[in-house]
Amino acid sequence: MTPNAASRSGGSSGPSRRSFLASTAVATAAVAGGLPLLSACGGSDSGSGGGSSAGKGAKKLLPSYTAGGVVTPDIPAKNGSAAGFTAELDIAGLKTSVPEKLGKGGKVTVMSPFWGSPPGNDNAYYRAMNELTGVDVVWQNQDGNTYDQKLGAVLASSDVPDVVVVPGWNMGGKIPSAITGKFADLGPYLSGDKVERYPNLAAIPTDAWQRCIFGGKLRGLPMPSSYVTNIVPLYRKDIFDKEGYEVPRSAAEFMALAKDITNARAKRWACQDMKWTAFNTFGVLSGGEKPLGWNLVDGKLVYRVETDAYLEALEWTRKLFAAGVVHPDAMLGKSSATDPGPKFAAGEFLIYNQDISQWWSRSAEQATQNPAYKIWGMDIWGHDGGDPTIWATQPANIFAFISKKASESVIRDALAVADVTAAPYGTKEYMLTNYGVQGTHYTVKDGVPTKTKQGNIDVLNAFVMVASPAPTIAHPDFPDVTRAMVEWQQRMGAFTKKSTFYGQQITEPTRYTNLSNDFEQLEDDIVRGRKKVSDMQQAASDWKNKGGDKLRDWYQKLLDDNGSATS
Structure with missing residues (x-):
C-alpha cells in the first residue's frame, strides 16, 4: 500500500x-x-x-x-x-x-x-x-x-x-x-x-x-x-550489502558484528535495545500475556522469570549496552517512546526490533526520498547458533x-x-x-x-x-x-x-493481579546496567514467596480440570 x-x-x-x-x-x-x-x-x-x-x-x-x-x-x-x-x-x-x-x-x-x-x-x-x-x-x-x-x-x-x-x-x-x-x-x-x-x-x-x-x-x-512472534530484528540491508556485513546466526556473532558496526565518533551505532529479540533467541517464554509465561516442564509448571533462559537473555542484552554498541537514545530509555524511523533512515543505527508491520511502513515512507534505502528482517537465531525456540503469541x-x-x-x-x-x-x-x-x-x-x-x-x-x-x-x-x-x-x-496455556482465555484471581508488575522495569534497569542480574534472581525468589507458588498451584488446578489446548 x-x-x-x-x-x-x-x-x-x-x-x-x-x-x-x-x-x-x-x-x-x-x-x-x-x-x-x-x-x-x-x-x-x-x-x-x-x-x-x-x-x-x-x-x-x-x-x-x-x-x-x-x-x-x-x-x-x-x-x-x-x-x-x-x-x-x-x-x-x-x-x-x-x-x-x-x-x-x-x-x-x-x-x-x-x-x-x-x-x-x-x-x-x-x-x-x-x-x-x-x-x-x-x-x-x-x-x-x-x-x-x-x-x-x-x-x-x-x-x-x-x-x-x-x-x-x-x-x-x-x-x-x-x-x-x-x-x-x-x-x-x-x-x-x-x-x-x-x-x-x-x-x-x-x-x-x-x-x-x-x-x-x-x-x-x-x-x-x-x-x-510479531517482533522482527529489522536491519538496513542496503548498508549491510555495501559494507559487506553478514547477518548473524548466534548471540556471539551478533556481538562481534555490533562492535564492527559501531563508530561513536561517526555517529553510528549497531542497534537499539534488543531485549525483545534476546527473549526470542534465548527461547524465553512469552511475556505478551500472563498465561503464556507458564509452561509444563517435566511435570511441573514453570514461569518465565524462573528460567535460566530469561536471565541469560537479560545478561546478553546488558553486555550489548556495556559494550557501547547501543544507540544512546536507548540508554536514556527513548527507544520505545520516540519514533526510531528518522535516525534509522539516517544510518545512526542499523538494527532494531519492532513490529513486523514496520518492515512495510518504513519501506513505504522512504521509497521516494531515499530510493537506495532497504529495510529487511533477520531470521531469529538460536543464541548458540542452533535452531531457535520461539513461543507462540x-x-x-x-x-x-x-x-x-x-x-x-x-x-x-x-x-x-x-x-x-x-x-x-x-x-x-x-x-x-x-x-x-x-x-x-x-x-x-x-x-x-x-x-x-x-x-x-x-x-x-x-x-x-x-x-x-x-x-x-x-x-x-x-x-x-x-x-x-x-x-x-x-x-x-x-x-x-505453543506453551501450555496457549489460546486459552484465562483470568487470574485478583489477589495475583499485580504480582508480576515490576519485572519489566527491572528488566530495563538490568540491561542498562542500573541493576544486576542477581537482582532479578532475588525478585523471582520474592515473587515465589509473595504468591508465585500459590499462583502456580492455581494454574495447575486449572490444567488438571481443563487440560491444555496444545495437547
Whole structure:
C-alpha cells in the first residue's frame, strides 16, 4: 500500500496501546500479532477467576472451520503465518463473498474504542456499510486512550449497547466477569455447523474462536492474529550489502558484528535495545500475556522469570549496552517512546526490533526520498547458533460481544455485519470495510488503493473491530516486501512452540493481579546496567514467596480440570 494507507497489523510499534490500533486496525492489509510485554490478565477470585477456554467440552462450542474459497492468496498461510497477496489489486475483478444480504434492516448500536476524531454517524462510509450489510449500525465510538474507564462504567450499568468491543489489554479488574454476565452465548448461532450461514466467519481459524470462550460459552467475535512472534530484528540491508556485513546466526556473532558496526565518533551505532529479540533467541517464554509465561516442564509448571533462559537473555542484552554498541537514545530509555524511523533512515543505527508491520511502513515512507534505502528482517537465531525456540503469541487479542439482552433479530443482524467485515482481501466486502467508497474514500493507481483525505477521516477503526478475516499481508506496491514478510513468518513459525496455556482465555484471581508488575522495569534497569542480574534472581525468589507458588498451584488446578489446548 502507500504511506497514507496505513497497514492493519495485529502487532504494535512498541508497547503503546494507542499505536496498536492507530496503526493496525484502521485500514488495509492485516498482519496479526500481539502486543509485546503487555499483560491482559486480571480479574475476580470467584471460581477459577474466569476459567479457561480449553475446557474438556470446548471443542463442541467452536464453529466448524471451512476455508474460504472465494479468493486464493498468492502465498498461502503456513506454520501460523498470514496469507500473502503480492499482485496488483484488480478493482474491477473483486469477488463477492456475501452474495445475499443477511441483515434484516434492524438497528444495532456498537461501542468501540477509537483513536483520533470519530466521524459523525451520517457519513458516506457508514451509510455504504449499512447498505451493504442490511443493518442500521449506530456507532458509539469512545476515546481509545481512556476506553477502560468507559468500558468499566458501561458494563457496571444496566444500559449496555447491543455490541461492545473489548481489547485484550482492557480485560483487567472485573471486566472478564462482566463479559460472562452481560453478553450473549453465540453458540446457538455459530457452534459447529451453525456457522455455515456465515461463511466468512466460518473461515476464521479455530484458534481465534477458542479465545472467544468466556465462562464456558462462546461469547466473542475475534480479530484473528498470526501466532508467530510479531517482533522482527529489522536491519538496513542496503548498508549491510555495501559494507559487506553478514547477518548473524548466534548471540556471539551478533556481538562481534555490533562492535564492527559501531563508530561513536561517526555517529553510528549497531542497534537499539534488543531485549525483545534476546527473549526470542534465548527461547524465553512469552511475556505478551500472563498465561503464556507458564509452561509444563517435566511435570511441573514453570514461569518465565524462573528460567535460566530469561536471565541469560537479560545478561546478553546488558553486555550489548556495556559494550557501547547501543544507540544512546536507548540508554536514556527513548527507544520505545520516540519514533526510531528518522535516525534509522539516517544510518545512526542499523538494527532494531519492532513490529513486523514496520518492515512495510518504513519501506513505504522512504521509497521516494531515499530510493537506495532497504529495510529487511533477520531470521531469529538460536543464541548458540542452533535452531531457535520461539513461543507462540495469542491467536486473537480484540473481541466484539453481543448483549445478553439483545433479541434474536439484533443478534442475527450483528452477525450479518460481522460476516461482511470478516470478508477476505480481494473481495468487494473487504474493500468497502477497509477503504470505503471508491472515488470518495480512496483512489486506485497501478493496482494500489490509496486513501483520500475524506477516507482518512471516515474510514478508521470502526467496522474492522466487529470481526476480521484470517491474518493477511497485502502490499501490491511492495510485492517483494510482502513475500519476505510472509516467508519470514513461515520460517519462524516452523520453530514456534505453543506453551501450555496457549489460546486459552484465562483470568487470574485478583489477589495475583499485580504480582508480576515490576519485572519489566527491572528488566530495563538490568540491561542498562542500573541493576544486576542477581537482582532479578532475588525478585523471582520474592515473587515465589509473595504468591508465585500459590499462583502456580492455581494454574495447575486449572490444567488438571481443563487440560491444555496444545495437547
